Amino acid sequence: MKEIKKTLSIVGLGLIGGCYAKALRDEFDVIYGIDLDEKALSYSESHKIIDKGFVDPKIPLSKSDLTVICLYPNLVEKFIEKNKDNFKSNSVITDAVGVKGDMIDRVVEKLPSNIDFVGAHPMAGREVQGVWNSDKKIFSGANFIITPHPSNHLKNLDLIERLAYKMGFKMVTRITPEKHDEIISFTSQLSHAIAVALVNSDEKNFDTNVFIGDSFRDLTRIAMINEDLWDNLFMGNRKNLIKKIEKFEESLDIIKDALKKEDSESLKEEFKKSTLRRKEIS
Amino acid sequence: MKEIKKTLSIVGLGLIGGCYAKALRDEFDVIYGIDLDEKALSYSESHKIIDKGFVDPKIPLSKSDLTVICLYPNLVEKFIEKNKDNFKSNSVITDAVGVKGDMIDRVVEKLPSNIDFVGAHPMAGREVQGVWNSDKKIFSGANFIITPHPSNHLKNLDLIERLAYKMGFKMVTRITPEKHDEIISFTSQLSHAIAVALVNSDEKNFDTNVFIGDSFRDLTRIAMINEDLWDNLFMGNRKNLIKKIEKFEESLDIIKDALKKEDSESLKEEFKKSTLRRKEIS
Numbered sequence: 001m002k003e004i005k006k007t008l009s010i011v012g013l014g015l016i017g018g019c020y021a022k023a024l025r026d027e028f029d030v031i032y033g034i035d036l037d038e039k040a041l042s043y044s045e046s047h048k049i050i051d052k053g054f055v056d057p058k059i060p061l062s063k064s065d066l067t068v069i070c071l072y073p074n075l076v077e078k079f080i081e082k083n084k085d086n087f088k089s090n091s092v093i094t095d096a097v098g099v100k101g102d103m104i105d106r107v108v109e110k111l112p113s114n115i116d117f118v119g120a121h122p123m124a125g126r127e128v129q130g131v132w133n134s135d136k137k138i139f140s141g142a143n144f145i146i147t148p149h150p151s152n153h154l155k156n157l158d159l160i161e162r163l164a165y166k167m168g169f170k171m172v173t174r175i176t177p178e179k180h181d182e183i184i185s186f187t188s189q190l191s192h193a194i195a196v197a198l199v200n201s202d203e204k205n206f207d208t209n210v211f212i213g214d215s216f217r218d219l220t221r222i223a224m225i226n227e228d229l230w231d232n233l234f235m236g237n238r239k240n241l242i243k244k245i246e247k248f249e250e251s252l253d254i255i256k257d258a259l260k261k262e263d264s265e266s267l268k269e270e271f272k273k274s275t276l277r278r279k280e281i282s
Numbered sequence: 283m284k285e286i287k288k289t290l291s292i293v294g295l296g297l298i299g300g301c302y303a304k305a306l307r308d309e310f311d312v313i314y315g316i317d318l319d320e321k322a323l324s325y326s327e328s329h330k331i332i333d334k335g336f337v338d339p340k341i342p343l344s345k346s347d348l349t350v351i352c353l354y355p356n357l358v359e360k361f362i363e364k365n366k367d368n369f370k371s372n373s374v375i376t377d378a379v380g381v382k383g384d385m386i387d388r389v390v391e392k393l394p395s396n397i398d399f400v401g402a403h404p405m406a407g408r409e410v411q412g413v414w415n416s417d418k419k420i421f422s423g424a425n426f427i428i429t430p431h432p433s434n435h436l437k438n439l440d441l442i443e444r445l446a447y448k449m450g451f452k453m454v455t456r457i458t459p460e461k462h463d464e465i466i467s468f469t470s471q472l473s474h475a476i477a478v479a480l481v482n483s484d485e486k487n488f489d490t491n492v493f494i495g496d497s498f499r500d501l502t503r504i505a506m507i508n509e510d511l512w513d514n515l516f517m518g519n520r521k522n523l524i525k526k527i528e529k530f531e532e533s534l535d536i537i538k539d540a541l542k543k544e545d546s547e548s549l550k551e552e553f554k555k556s557t558l559r560r561k562e563i564s
Contacts (some may be wrong), residue, residue, distance in 0.1 A: 001433045123495040143492050160348070173492045183493045186484065191497040193537050194476055196556040201526070201533035202468065209563050210425055210455045213405040215473040218500040223560040227553035231546050238541040244539045247289075249531060251483035255475050256527045259520040264513045270507035274478040278505040281491050 006065035007032070010050065011057065011079060013040040015126060016096050016133025017070035021049045023167035024068075032060035040131050049131065061086040066159075069095045073103075073232040080107050080117075092156045093117045098188060099236035100177035104149050116156045119147035119177060122169065123188070125225045136168065136228065144169035145184075147177040185240035189233060190248060195223040288347035289314065292332065293339065293361060295322040297408060298378050299352035300416025305348075305449035314342035322413050331413065343368040347516070348365045348441075351377045351518030354435050355385075355514040362399075374438045380470060381518035382459035386431050400437045401429035401459060404451065409506040414423045418450065426451035429459040471515060472530060474504050475523065481505040 008028040010017045013035040021031055021044065033050035034057045035041050041053025054060045061067060061083055069076050076095050087093065093115060097103070104119045111117055124142040126133065144164040157174065164172045175183075199220050200209055214273055234241060258267040290310040292299045295317040301339050303313055303326065315332035316339045317323050323335025326420060336342045343365055351358050357393040369375065375397060379385070386401045394397055406424040408415065426446040430439055439456065446454045457465075481502050484490055516523060 025431065034564075072474045084319070123493070125495065142496075143494060145493065171492050175488075179488070183488045183490070187490060189493045189496045190480070193534065194480060194501065195497070196552055197530060198472070198476060198532035199556040199559050200536075200552060201530040202559060206457075206461070206465045208465070208469060209430050210453050211405070212425065212469045212563065213407065213426065214424075215477070215504045216469045218503060219473045219476065220375055220556075220560050220563070221500060222497045223556040225553045225557055227550040228555070230553055231550050232542060233337055234537075235544060235546060236548060238544065242538060242541050245534060245541075247485065248479060248483040249534065252475065252479035252527060252531070255479055255516075256524060259516060259527075262517060262520065264517060267516060268513050270478055270482060270508040271507045273503040274481040274502075275507055277481050277484060278502050281494065281499070281502070 006030075007063050009034055009057075009060045009064035009067045010070060011067060012070035012071060012072075012075075012130045013037070013044050013053075015129050015131065015134050015138075016122065017068070018044065018049055018102055018131035019122075019124075019138050019204040020068050020070060020096070020167070021056075022134060023136035023139055024163065025049075027163060027166055028066075029253055032064065034060055044131050049134070060087050065091050066163075066209055067091065067093045069093065072229055072237055073097045073099060075105055077103055081110050083258055084110050084112065084115075085210075087111070087115045089114050091115060092159065094120045094160055095121060096120060096122055098184060098233050100147050100180050101236050102177070104147065104177055105213075108149050108151050113151075115210070116147070116151070116153050118152055118156050118160045119149065120160055120164070121145040121147070121180065121184070122164070122167075126175070126180075127221065129226060140168040141170045142168075142174045145180055146174045147170060147180045148174055149177075179235050182240050185237050186244045189237055189241045190244045192225060192230060193234070194224050195220050196225060288312075289345050289549055291339075291342045291346040291349045292352060293317075294348060294352035294354075294357075295319070295326050295332070295335075295413045296352060297411050297413065297416050297420075298404065298406075299350070299428055300326065300331055300413035301404075301406075301418055302350050302352060302378070302449070304416060305418035305421055306445065307331075309445060309448055312345075314346065316342055326413055331416070334524050336446050339365055340368050344370055346370055346411045347373050348445075349373065349375045351375060354511055355379045355518055356380055359389055362551055364398075365390050366394065369393070369397045371396050373397060374441065376402045376442055378402060380466060380515050381528050382429050382458070382462050383518050386429060386459055390431050390433050391406075395433075398433070398435050399431065400434055400438050400442045401431065401461065402442055402446070403427040403429070404446070404449075405470070409503065411508060422450040422451075423452045426454045427462055428454060428456045430456055431459075444479045463519050468526045471519055471523045472526045474507060474512060475527060476514070476530070477502050477505040478507060 007030045009032040032054045289312040291314040315335040326332045
C-alpha cells in the first residue's frame with residue numbers, strides 16, 4: 001500500500017539523493033530530480049531512478065508534495081532561501097544533513113508559514129560518491145533521526161517517520177537539533193576523526209599492508225573521506241567534537257598510563273568495561 | 283598433494299588452535315590435541331577436528347613432526363620449558379603469539395639443538411572464543427608473519443610458510459621479532475586501544491544504540507576483548523605501544539587544533555592524506 005500518491009522532488013542527485021529516490025520509488029507517483037550536474041540527471045532518468053530531471057528547480061518544486069534536499073550542509077540553507085517562494089503550498093521539505101546547528105531555526109524563519117520543514121538525518125553512507133553508486137540497501141537496518149521544530153505539524157513528522165520505515169530504516173528517533181548534534185559528534189564525527197588520525201599516524205617504516213588484520217582494516221575504512229562534506233560536518237559541529245575528542249583522549253590516557261605503570265589490573269578493567277558496553281550495541 | 287604425511291600436535295584447543303587443526307586436516311595423517319580442558323578435547327574428537335586428545339602432552343609431543351602451540355602469550359614459554367625433553371627429535375615447533383619480545387631467544391636457548399622453533403603470527407581472530415567457534419575461513423585472505431631466529435633451518439621456515447599458504451593466508455612475510463613487535467603495536471594493539479577508549483569515552487547521556495551508523499559499529503567491534511589475552515599482548519609490547527599511542531594522539535591533535543582554529547584548509551589536508559593512504563591498503 002502506497003503511503004501517499006503524490007509528487008516527490010529530490011534536490012541533489014548524489015549518493016544519498018539516489019538512495020532516497022530508489023527507496024521511495026513505490027511511495028510516489030512522480031519523482032523529479034534537481035541537480036546542476038546534467039550527467040547525474042540523464043543517468044538517473046535513463047535508469048528510471050527519477051521520472052524527469054531539472055537544472056532549474058522552479059517547476060518541479062512548485063508541483064512537489066515532498067521535497068528532499070540532499071545537498072552539502074552549507075548549501076541547504078542557501079537553496080531554500082533562493083527558492084523560498086517556489087515550493088508548493090502546504091508541502092513538506094526535509095533534508096539529510098548530518099549536523100543541524102541552528103540551521104533549522106533560520107530556515108523556518110525564511111520559509112512561508114504554509115511550508116513545513118522537517119529536519120532529518122539518515123545515518124547511512126558509503127565511501128563512494130555519486131548517484132551511480134546509490135543503492136537503497138544502504139538504508140536497510142540503519143538509524144534515522146528526526147529533529148522536530150516547534151512549528152512542525154505532527155502529521156508531517158509522522159509522515160517522515162513512516163517514509164523512513166518504508167525506506168528500510170530500522171529505528172526512527174525524534175530529538176532536538178542541539179541534542180542531535182551532541183550525540184552525533186560522538187557516534188559519527190569522532191569515529192571519523194579517529195580513523196583519519198590513525199591512518200595519518202602511520203610512520204610507514206614498513207609496508208603496512210602486509211601486517212594488518214581485520215581490526216585495522218575495519219577501523220580505517222572510514223578514513224577514506226570526502227573532504228569537503230566532512231569539513232562542513234566537522235566545522236558545523238566543532239564545539240561538540242572538540243569536547244568529544246578531549247573526552248576520548250582522557251579515556252585513551254587511562255590505557256597509556258596503565259601501560260606506563262605496568263598496571264594490568266587497570267588495563268583489564270578498561271577491557272571489561274568496553275566489552276560490556278559494546279555488547280549493548282547491536 | 284599433501285605437503286607432509288606426518289603427525290601434528292596442537293597445544294591449546296581454543297579458537298586459533300581449532301582453526302589450525304581444521305586448516306591443516308589434509309596436510310597430516312594424524313592430528314593430536316593437547317589441552318587441560320577435557321570438554322574442548324572431547325568436542326574436538328567427536329567433531330573430527332583432532333584424531334585424539336591428551337591432557338598430558340608427553341606421548342603426543344614425542345610422536346609429532348610439527349607442534350603448533352596456541353596458548354596465551356605468557357604460557358608458551360612455560361609450556362616449552364616444562365616439555366623441552368618431550369619433543370620428537372628433529373621436529374619443528376611453531377607458535378601463534380601476537381607479540382614476540384625476546385621470547386624466541388629464550389625458548390631457543392632452552393630447547394635441545396635438534397628441535398627447531400619457528401616463531402609465527404597468524405594475523406586473524408574473532409571476538410568469540412573456544413574451539414566450538416573455530417572456522418578455517420578465519421585464516422582465509424589474512425596476513426601471516428614468520429619471525430625467523432638465526433638458529434632456524436631454512437627448510438623449516440619454508441615449511442611453515444608453505445603450510446600458511448595451504449591454510450589460506452594470502453601473504454606470508456618474514457621479519458625480525460623486534461620489527462614485528464614494532465609494526466604490530468601500530469596495526470593491531472593501537473587499533474584495539476583506540477576501540478576500547480572510544481567505547482569507554484561514551485558519556486551515555488543518550489541511548490547510543492539509536493544514534494550509531496556503520497562507522498561507529500565497525501570502529502568498536504574489537505572493543506569486545508578477551509581481557510587476559512590482550513593484557514598479555516599489551517604488556518608484552520608496552521614500550522612500542524606507548525610510542526604509537528603518543529604518535530596517534532599527535533595526529534589527532536592536528537585535527538583538534540584545526541577545529542579550534544576553524545582552519546578548514548588544515549583539516550581538509552588531513553582528510554586528503556588519510557584518503558590517499560587508506561586507498562593503498564587492500
